[in-house]
Amino acid sequence: MTSDRVARLYIQLDDIEPAIWRRVEVPLTSSLKAVHDVIQAVMLFEDYHLFQFEIGDRRYGYPDPEWGDEMRNARNIRLGAILARGESRFTYTYDFGDDWRHTIVVEDVVAADPMVDYPRFIEGARCAPPEDVGGLPGFEEFLTVMADPADEEHGTTMTWYGRPFDADDISLATIKQRLGKLAKRRATGKAAFEKSRNRIN
Secondary structure (H helix, E strand, C coil): CHHHEEEEEEEEECCCCCCCEEEEEEECCCEHHHHHHHHHHHHCCCCCCCEEEEECCEEEECCCHHHCCCEEEHHHCEHHHHHHCCCCEEEEEECCCCCEEEEEEEEEEEECCCCCCCCEEEEEECCCCCCCCCHHHHHHHHHHHHCCCCCCCHHHHHHHHCCCCCCCCCCHHHHHHHHHHHHHHHHHHHHHHHHHHHHHC
8 A cells, every 4th residue: 555655765865066966755645735845854855936847748736816816726736646758767846946856756755664753854964955045056155155154245134144154064854844744734634534434433
């Protein structure tokens, strides 16, 4: 059953060196919207902006009449259905202004561990860009300024960001806390579904 299986996903931000990446495990029953929530959690984004997945010749996100009818609802398709179509590599873009493009590779599908709450963080490297930093050029400038206390923009940038920036610190505790909330929400939803199913039967 797909409910007992999880996909191991490798997520990497495109066009940035050294690489910013995360490895996670996500149930096959997760919708693409739920995968979006996982990416937001592990990259420490704040879900302020629109997003889309590009999988084969299809796009998934939030349907909006202004964007035409090509965009399918990310809530209405599950990760397992994507894999059943033979798709194991796709892209995810967050914030069409800053244009954070990610490559997602399905590395494996494994049996779920009944003792583990999913989604689960496995490993990763380097801190992702802050919200609204200005895309790749803005992030490069941000890194330069934050690394140089003598830079005339350092104080202003520090105030804007709110704290020092350590490019090597992925904030593991925060990632685990965020994924813990998603896992709890998933468990609550599953329990409610089982309860309703038992009532019907």
